[in-house]
Amino acid sequence: MENDKANSQKSKKKLTRKDREQLKLDQILRVLFKLSKDITIQLINGLFDEKFVSSDVSIAYSNGEFVDDEYDRTIGDMFITVTSKQETITFHIEFQTLNDNMMVVRLFQYGFKKALEEAQASGAFTTGNPQEKILMKFPRQLVIYLEENEAIQESQSLALSLPDGREVEYTVPTMKYWTYTPEMLKRQKLYALLPLLAFSSRKRLKLIYESKKPEKEKSLLISEQFEQMKKTIEKTLEVLGELHDAKEIGTGDLERILRVLQNITTYLYVVTANSERLTRRCCRW
Template sequence: MKLTDRRKSEKLKLDQIMRVLFRLSRRLTIQLINGLFEEQFASEEVKSIHYGNAEFIKDEYDRIVGDLFLKLDTSRGIFHYHVEFQTLNDQSMVIRMFRYGFEKAMELAIGSGEGELPLLAFPRQVVIFLEENEAIGDRLSFKLRLPDGTETVYAVPVIRYWTLTPRDLQEKRLYALLPLQVFGSRKNMRRIAASHHSDEEKRRLLSKEFEQLKDTVERTLAVINELVTRQQLPLGDMDRILQVLSNILTYLYRNYGNEFVQMKQEVSTMIKTFIDPKMVKKGREEGIKVGIKEGIKEGIKEGIKEGIKEGIKEGKAEVAQNLLGLGVEIETIVQATGLTAEEVLKLGKKN
């Protein structure tokens, strides 16, 4: 594969990763919109959430995700939002935001009846800059002079993501953006890889950067752990967030850390050991709560299955006995624990 084709493929995969974060559960998506745009939507007043990706402008700028549009149909009316994820900044960024907003306003143009002026309503916009750049302020803006000579300022709010810690995201309830914490290492890794240092010095600097990356993963997982424990982060959302985290880490290791196999395994193990006991423990707790009335929910069963598959070998018999006590079918226990049906039956006789 040519270098340009590989970069396009990687960029497309990152686009897809970012879009996942805006398609989590309804509750987390509403929280994300509230946090990004300082709204106060309650879940019960939002009738539906619609997604639209504009394709009316083509360019070659270094964007990660461009033109993510959301529409909220609420009891208070219809609201439109535009979110742009960005790595690099340039003078034309705010101009492009204006063009994106204008094209969407044209698409949504309201009213052209007799005696009624058309209304071009821009969506609310925000640009999220992922990589550190002190030249980026709190907003992007330019001055617009109208035909009658009057002037107005067009401004788009900016979120300087690199200044936010996992705790900041927890406080702002921007849970969906937690996995992007590890993306902040890309700029330094890219700079080191492109430097004129010797290969040995590059390895030393990259090793140091990956150690910092491990610390970032630990702090991010600590926050996710609290959110799950407090039931503020559903298991399904947690699973998708951890998948995004793993995908970004894979991207970083593939591009800048092929030699750090052991470190990659350490980070992978860190995530797996976080998932395994939490899935089993949570599955058991939820099974006790709802198993009698509704049976174990599919998500909990999957959590138990995945937890066992990923490396929990000890305690299978205990888990199986607990599930038997809850009246779970033998077939489900076999799938969850890896034990044979005969082994499960023997455990049942012991009870």
Template sequence: MNTKDEQRVKLDEILKSLFAVSKKVLITMMNSLFKENFDVKMAEITFENNEFVSDDYDIIRGDLFLKISKGNKPYHYHIELQTKNDSTMVIRMFEYGFKKAKELAKNYGNVGETVIYIPKQLVIFVEQNRNIKDELKMKLIFPDGQEIKYTVPTMKYWEYSDIDIMQDKMYPLLPLQVFKLRYKMEQVKNKHGEGSFELKETIMEAKKISEVISKEGSQLFNSGEIDGDDLHRILLAVANLFEYLNTKYGEDVKLNEEVRSMTKTLYDPAVEQRGIEKGIEKGREEGMEKGIEKLILKQYSKGLSIEYIAEINDLDVEYVKAVVKNNIQ
């Protein structure tokens, strides 16, 4: 595998890692992307198989297939993250969707009619491209003249700022703000050449955006919107995406170290602080419980009945009985 292929594999891994976040964050993002309203507490979400055998017996892999269960009803979704567009994209989406539909196919009714459901699909295009429309379109024409229009909505990520992503609660997509600059870097390199002052300036712009996104991720963690693992994934993606761009266009190893150090500085204290806060909260709860137990025992020693203690303190009778039993031999 040559260096270019290695970079491509690493980039794909970085992009796909953005979806390996907590259930709460993932469902919230899916609600926004697909205009759904799943209740985070009630719905369950699972990753589905994303590997299929092609007609040439090769393994083809989609980016993300998810199932969100609402009660006993499953809903299936398919997302592809693309850096560039080509005329075959809509065909690939149809192939992915149809193979997943075959995998999920069931036989309904007495007539033996096979019903297959194509997952809800979305293509997220990261880089600016004026040829990308709001939908990918394809028309299927059968020998009998029957026509079926197949469409897949697209998300033009380059049109979204970090503020937009935050407002729409698509937090796992925040690190892509760094990657958006690849388009600009390519334009600057073609115009001014490698090692140019203008290209170095663009690298520094990417470094600044990396810092902004990292701080926003830390703020989301502190406000309870994401958990520690989510923050870690966001910061790791930011550092890796910056390193990918810097290696490709800048090659300043020192900048890679500075960005990684910055993300670590944000992550460690944030997680430590949350641990302290949880410890304090737990201590308060334990302290409150001990205070209640002390009150129960004091009232019981004064001759009050267990039933009366439960009534005046708005406590469960069985709880009062357990406290008395455990503390009075």
């Protein structure tokens, strides 16, 4: 236990500022997938084109942390298992802000480890019959890309060349979140994702802040982006109010969503600008 504690403290020291920022973002995003059961089922239906009825299924948030024989950890963003009378399906969602060519490789690793974990839990390796075929069921996966990037395709794939000469393609669909408006999210009942619309200006703000433009021009461009973000948040609040009035979102869920929206807004200003001047401007909101 002492070694574990020491290793844990050592790991914390190794965390870079970027790691800490990503960790906080991951925590914020996870809250959105742990709202009420009705909202979560609507979210799963919208993201994976399912037709689950909330009263007919149960949901569980399954393990997303995997430790290998070398004690190295890999952590997936969100695993949700939905069980109905007919079947049990595990869904895996990853959030990304940047395009990453290795994402599909990590998804394969996460999927394999989750399939192995569930096969072991079901007793698939303890039947005593070596001739019995072992079924390992990968979760259904989706990557949600939050920021605009023209290089991102509708899906990400890798090819597996098997020893018998066959080639199998492994494909995971992507969601280009930046293309969605509040009305689109409302129409598809992706209510839990509404607070993420605040991300729409993050990349542009960061590019402006890091550019070599004259300070006066940068200040003007940043102000314009702030105003655009303000309009986006105002529209998001309007849609959330409409959903609450129509009893599509309960008061408890609304309060949690609003807290997330506030945290995301603060996070974006602090991380994107990293400037006391810009942070003070943010806080005047």
